[in-house]
Amino acid sequence: MYSFKNDYSEGAHPRILNALMESNYEQEEAYGEDRFSLQAIELLKQRIGRTDIDIHLLTGGTQTNLTAISAFLRPHEAAIAASTGHILTHETGAIEATGHKILSIETEDGKLTPTHVKSALDAHTDEHMVKPKLVYISNSTEIGSIYNKRELQQLSDFCHENHLILFMDGARLGSALCSEENDLQFTDLPDLVDAFYIGGTKNGALIGEALVICRNSLKEDFRFQMKQKGAMLAKGRLLGIQFLELFRDNLFFDLAMHANKLATLLRTELSKANIRFLTESPSNQIFPILSNELITNLQSKYSFHIWEKVDDDHSAIRLVTSWATKEEAVVAFIEDIKK
Amino acid sequence: MYSFKNDYSEGAHPRILNALMESNYEQEEAYGEDRFSLQAIELLKQRIGRTDIDIHLLTGGTQTNLTAISAFLRPHEAAIAASTGHILTHETGAIEATGHKILSIETEDGKLTPTHVKSALDAHTDEHMVKPKLVYISNSTEIGSIYNKRELQQLSDFCHENHLILFMDGARLGSALCSEENDLQFTDLPDLVDAFYIGGTKNGALIGEALVICRNSLKEDFRFQMKQKGAMLAKGRLLGIQFLELFRDNLFFDLAMHANKLATLLRTELSKANIRFLTESPSNQIFPILSNELITNLQSKYSFHIWEKVDDDHSAIRLVTSWATKEEAVVAFIEDIKK
Amino acid sequence: MYSFKNDYSEGAHPRILNALMESNYEQEEAYGEDRFSLQAIELLKQRIGRTDIDIHLLTGGTQTNLTAISAFLRPHEAAIAASTGHILTHETGAIEATGHKILSIETEDGKLTPTHVKSALDAHTDEHMVKPKLVYISNSTEIGSIYNKRELQQLSDFCHENHLILFMDGARLGSALCSEENDLQFTDLPDLVDAFYIGGTKNGALIGEALVICRNSLKEDFRFQMKQKGAMLAKGRLLGIQFLELFRDNLFFDLAMHANKLATLLRTELSKANIRFLTESPSNQIFPILSNELITNLQSKYSFHIWEKVDDDHSAIRLVTSWATKEEAVVAFIEDIKK
Amino acid sequence: MYSFKNDYSEGAHPRILNALMESNYEQEEAYGEDRFSLQAIELLKQRIGRTDIDIHLLTGGTQTNLTAISAFLRPHEAAIAASTGHILTHETGAIEATGHKILSIETEDGKLTPTHVKSALDAHTDEHMVKPKLVYISNSTEIGSIYNKRELQQLSDFCHENHLILFMDGARLGSALCSEENDLQFTDLPDLVDAFYIGGTKNGALIGEALVICRNSLKEDFRFQMKQKGAMLAKGRLLGIQFLELFRDNLFFDLAMHANKLATLLRTELSKANIRFLTESPSNQIFPILSNELITNLQSKYSFHIWEKVDDDHSAIRLVTSWATKEEAVVAFIEDIKK
Known part of the structure; x- marks a missing residue:
């Protein structure tokens, strides 16, 4: 049984485990003030090309979303998200549990545009309603689509004209x-968004998301928020060491390219086999539409999510590739489909 | 410079890192439903001697405290804690951030007795005040003391007679x-407390606390609470593998004994040198009272926390030993003190 | 300028003010334990025909909704509401501010059916999502529709089969x-819903909603919740006196009938004038669709809400009648429309 | 049975009820935008001598405290209060329910000094602890003491030097x-505190507290907070009419002077009878220490709170006078004591 279920089925890239091994006995400061975390943060600033940003290392996406969003908003302020947004669908009300409503917007491709955001602003006009204040986007999105630079620039401009915070969930950045x-470009991000994070968990780390806060007014006292939300590890080195290893050369991007390459292989070969897709997704998640019979057959050898019913005889499935996905498994899957 | 600052200055016991290495490429379910986590939970149930308990693996103490306490209480219910309790002093208001007051009680030794708890009950008599509902204790406590069986039995009896939940923070269990x-005994705990956790982070793991819920009425839907609070790891295997390794033989207890043995060595030798202690602490934290001059000298070679001022010329410091503390460092420290 | 803007434009029915006057110098217990409140509660129990219900007097709808819903739910549990529901649209995220998500469901007429609720249950299947637990309905709804007995019985049966709490906002009951x-019947309600409230503010009182808790498991410690949410008046007598006056004879229902009668007059006469309505609303709110030109003309003499745009030339307006609405104003309005 | 139990045992000053009567049928805007509320706010600004303050009318003390404090603080920020402070003792954890810890400080007389506040600042040094940000004081305090101008000036200076918000609970201002x-002076307050409120409920109104926000940075979007916390009345006129009546001449202060005069009479005559007091309280609450036998005798004719046990034979009771207290009742009480 081979799994295309997600990009966190295996452990970590071996270089990360080696780095943990090598540094294991060094005594270091706790709570993210260790030299590894400090170096990782410096390195990330270099890679992003900015020194005037704050970076914090947290353990997972839900934790990062809830810690950041609750830190950034006043009690009456709300987030805006695509209806497919992770904070709306798969975080058990984590944002609401910190007191904030999320306004849901239907989209075609999981991406928000200025028109979408404007519709939420227009519908919230007085103190009997929440005040939309933060725009949550994911890149890549939960359905595999990505923002191009022009789209993100337009959204960024609209947000800033309207005093909105633009926050990017980068679990699959x-x-x-x-x-x-x-x-x-990686270096474009601080100009375009007010905060974003760089997902390690889904790209070769054991755990770890690096939150980058670009807007000055959002930076103050963030470590208090982390501690309060249970998001500050005693052995913060665990996060520092991993990000240091991912970014000391091109490893982070190499791993993502591997995942993408195999997703492209799947996409290309399935297209050749006249298989349609639920969404256009140029990243490491693809959503082919298959007959239910074929799905049942495939399930004997592969595990994956059945995403949604398309018609009585067909469903879309989700296939996810990762840093650890084996090319031979992809090839075998394609052959099994073609049979 | 050698650190006695805490028990989380190093990485993890090498057997844990090896276990991560060996299992690294196995594809597993996410979110704590992997076979390692499931096995670790079964193993812990065996070691605790009970099958009717629920066990969940979380990443750190603050996270475990806030997730459990907010899951167990209704909005108007409060926790009771010793004034030295971690949730009162060093968690940035994490419990209050979930909506619950903590009632602080002065103690001599960091431990709560039925008399202490009764004083809180007596002071809270009607709906203009919070309703005390959960008694939070730590074992060992934040100042190194431990509960003996009789003390814990008395507290347990009092709590249950008064419909209170008894919760034990076991970060240093x-x-x-x-x-x-x-x-x-480890096996006594489910009879005495309603929930407790087994701290991995401070006893050789990279991260990890195993929360044990003993009382049936507290078990329902706990995984929802974990997800909502950002406490459910995508790669839950990271926690499962560690607890499996710690408990598949006696490793967890061996590591604690190592830490205790070196703390005892420090305590014994410093006592011989006529040094007094702030508290009686038979665990891996000790609090000798030293002259400020001596403290300054020691700081050139060792790092530790200055705990509190005792008089104009003396302060208590905190020395913590761990699974990784080297005996030769302890011996050298003792010699430096005696000089 | 005459206002049909809402049912809270005037003060209180004069009998209520007189009752306040007459009782003014009697010294009474505070916080709702005065004899007026106790008598009002007894009287309400008689009128509802049940002694096994708990009744609490609060000041307004948002306060009652947030106090009750947060008291009834655990952290991961969510409410389900029609997308037109007051808690979703016009309470500034009050429920989310207590930590709970509200799941929004599109309806045709502002009313929820078992099919609607089932769709929310079917979409929430595991701990990565909130757990739907409470069904919020309004009667009459925010768009003037009402539940008949069969509809409410079906919804009630479905909720109880699925372990859901059925909560009725009765601001316009x-x-x-x-x-x-x-x-x-008033006396049907405890058999059908788990909690509901009887709105005084919109039916002749200065302020006041009487919350009726029917399900035993929801009753415990509710006064703690009221105090915590700022919903317990020092001079609770202010609420008791009003409900006593509204229910010591048929005043409450007489006032509602007056409002309904004038709404019916409007509805009937406007229908005769071939005016269509946005929704079928057999209660004190009606939503005629008028040409924008006519609306502008009417605005010089009457105030009302423009509810929504229907087409480029027409909009629906909301007309609300109340205990205080004057028949001659309604007649004049009809004549002005017909002109 | 005559009650000295509190200052909210009766209804409202008759002029207030008359004002409600007279304005009863005027149609007005809802939610505090009625002409009465707007006029009351203008009038209060004149009486306070400042136009650059924001004023909002809310219904009660707990509600005002929780709405204001949660609006003013970020998630990790805490309030500081005397251990006798109402928010600490008698509001069922209302502030914690909005997510914020309150740091309790022991005082001699219920009043905070810069030294007190400094001790809280000194004890909270890093992100593992909450950040003290708001100083909560009551004037008069819960034990009847008052701040003089010099004391308040010193506290104000200290708070502003340390970037703290100074908030005054004026339930008995x-x-x-x-x-x-x-x-x-009333007009001194905006120079000294960042926000305060003027208590109506305990000084002749049915309900009502006028919150004055002096510091610009605290003003934004406050009406959103009110609505979200259930603190915005549909018939906001109820609050406006009352404050208009209390402040259109000297009524508010006349009522307070009446209460104080009778408290002084009690204090003076009891002192003459060699009765000691628990605290020095030059306001409308006094705390004489009586023998338990005398207390029992008095309870047959008067109701009051037994405040605390002083020794085995004596207890302090609390006597509260109000706008409605009758001089003959006070005289009779004094005579009964002296017998």
Whole structure:
């Protein structure tokens, strides 16, 4: 049984485990003030090309989303998200549990545009309603699409004209930035968004998301928020060591490119086999539409999520590739489909 | 410079890193439903001697405290804690951030007695005040003391007679249970407390606390609470593998005994040198009272916390030993003190 | 300028002010333990025909909704509401501020059916999502529709089969129960819903909602919740005196019937003038669709809400009648429309 | 049975009820945008002597405290209060329910000094602890003491030097400002505190507290907070009419002076009878220490709170006078004591 279920089925890239081994006996400061974390943060600032940003290392996506969003908003302020947004669908009300409503917007491709955001602003006009204040986007999105630079620039401009915070969930940022269709640079991000994070968990780390706060007014006292939300590890070195290893050369991007390459292989070969897709997704998640019979057959050898019913005889499935996905498994899967 | 600052200055016991290495490429379910986590939970149930308990693996103490306490209480219910309790002093208001007041009680030794708890009950008599509902204790406590079986039995009886939940923070449970003065068995705990956790982070793991819920009425839907609070790891295997390694033989207790043995060595030798202690602490934290001059000298070679001022010329410091503390460092420290 | 803007434009029915005057110098207990409140609660229990219900007097709808819903739910549990529901649209995220998500469901007429609720249950299947637990309905709804007995019975049966709490916002319960189309009895309610409230503010009181908790498991410690949420008045007598006056004879229902009668007059006469309505609303709110030109003309003499744009030339307006609405104003309005 | 139990045992001053009567049928805007509320706010600004303050009318003390404090603080920020402070003792954890810890400080007389506040600042040094940000004081305090101008100036200076918000609970501000020992002017307050409120409920109104926000940075979007916390009345006129009546001449202060005068009569005559007091309280609450036998005798004719046990034979009771207290009742009480 081979799994295309997600990009966190295996452990970590071996270089990360080796780095943990090698540094294991060094005594270090706790709570993210260790030299590894400090170096990782410096390194990330260099890679992003900015010194005037704050970076914090947290353990997972839900934790990062809830810690950041609750830190950034006043009690009456709300987030806006695509209806497919992770904070709306798969975080058990984590944002609401910190007191904030999320306004849901239907989209075609999981991406928000100025028109979408404007519709939420227009519908919230007085103190009997929440005040939309933060725009949550994911890149890549939960359905595999990515923002190009023009789209993100337009959204950014609209947000800033309207005093909105633009926040990017980057749990799969590596795959987005390494997509063949991508024209965004890592160094563009601080100009475009107010805060974003760089997902390690889904790109080769054991755990770890690096939150980058670009807007000055959002930086103050963030470590208090982390501690309060249970997001500050005693052995913060665990996060520092991993990000140091991912970014001391091109490893982070190499891993994402591997995942993308195999997703592209799947996409290309399945297209050749006249298989349609639920969404256009140039990243490491693809959503082919298959007959239910074929799905049942495939399930005897592969595990994957059945995403949604398309018609009585067909469903879309989700296939996810990762840093650890084996090319031979992909090839075998394609052959099994073609049979 | 050698650090006695805490028990999380190093990485993890090498067997844990090896276990991560060996299992690294196995594809597994996410979110704690992997076979390692499931096996670790089964193993812990065996070691605790009960099948009717629920066990969940979380990453750190603050996270475990806030997730459990907010899950267990209704909005108007409060926790009771010793004024030295970690949730009161060093968690940035994490419990209050979930909506619950903590009632602080002064104690002599960091431990709560029925008399202490009764004073809180007596002071809270009607709906203009919070309703005390959960008694939070730590074992070992934040100042190194431990509960013996009789003390814990009395507190347990009082709590249950008064419909209170007894919750034990076991961030340093290993050191408590391995103390020379301890008479509590691991298997006694489910009879005495309603929930407790087994701290991995401070006893050789990279991260990880195993929360044990003993009372049936507290078990329902706990995984929802974990996800909502950002406490459910995508790669839950990281926690499962560690607890499996710690408990597949006696490693967890061996590590705690090592830490305790070196703390005892420090305590014994410093006592011989006529040094007094702030508290009686038969676990891996000791609090000798030293002259400020001596403290300054020691700081050139060792790092540790200055705990509190005792008089104009003396302060208590905190020395913490761990699974990784080297005996030769302890010996050198003792010699430096005696000089 | 005459206002049809809402049912809280005037003060209180004069009998209520007189009752306040007459009792003014009697010294009474505070915080709702005064004899007026106790008598009002007894009287309400008689009128509802049940002694095994708990009744609490609060000041307004948002306060009652947030106090009750947060008292009834655990952290991971969510409410389900029609997308037009007051808690979703016009309470500034009050429920989310207590930590709970509200799941929004599109409806045709502002009313929830078992099919609607089932769709929310079916979409929430595991711990990565909130757990739907409470069904929030309004009667009459925010768009003037009412539940008949069969509809409410079906919804009630479905909720109880699925372990859901059925909660009825009765800010306009008087108008609903006095509608010509209504077949629900006041005494039916405890059999059908787990909690509901009887709105005084919109039916002749200065302030005041009487919350009725029918399900035993929801009753415990509710006064703690009220105090914590700022919903317990020092001079609780202010609420008791009003409900005593509204229910010591038929005043509450007489006032609602007056409001409904004038709404019916408007509805009938406007229909005769071939005016269509946005929704069928047999209660004290009606939503005629008028040409924008006519609306502008009417605005010089009447105030009302423009509810929504229907097409480029037409909009729906909301007209609300109340205990205080004058028949001559309604007649004048009809004549002005017909002109 | 005559009650000295509190200052909210009766209804409202008759002029207030008359004002409600007279305005009853005027149609007005809802939610505090009625002409009465707007006029009351203008009038209060004149009386306070400042136009650059924001004023909001809320219904009660707990509600005002929780709405304001949660609006003013970020998630990790805490309030500091005297251990006798109402938010600490008698509001069922209302502030914690909004997510914020309150740091309790022991005082001699219920009043905070810069030294007290400094001790809290000194004890909270890093992100493992909450960040003290708001100083909560009551004037008069819960034990009847008042702040003089010099004390308040010193506290104000200290707070502003340390970037703390100074918030004054004025549930009994009338009595404080009308105390014989007072040297504070109503017009001094905006220079000294960042926000305060003017208590109506305990000084002749049915309900009502006027919150004055002096510091610009605290003003934004406050009406959103009110609505979200259930603190915005549909018939906001109820609050406006009352404050308009209390402040259109000297009524508010006349009522407080009446209460104080009778408290002084009690204090003076009891002192003459060699009765000691638990605290020095130059306002409308006094705390004489009586023998338990005498207390029992008095309870047959008077109701009051037994405040605390002083020794085995004596207890302190609390006597509260109000706008409605009858001089003959006070005289009779004194005579009964002296017998």
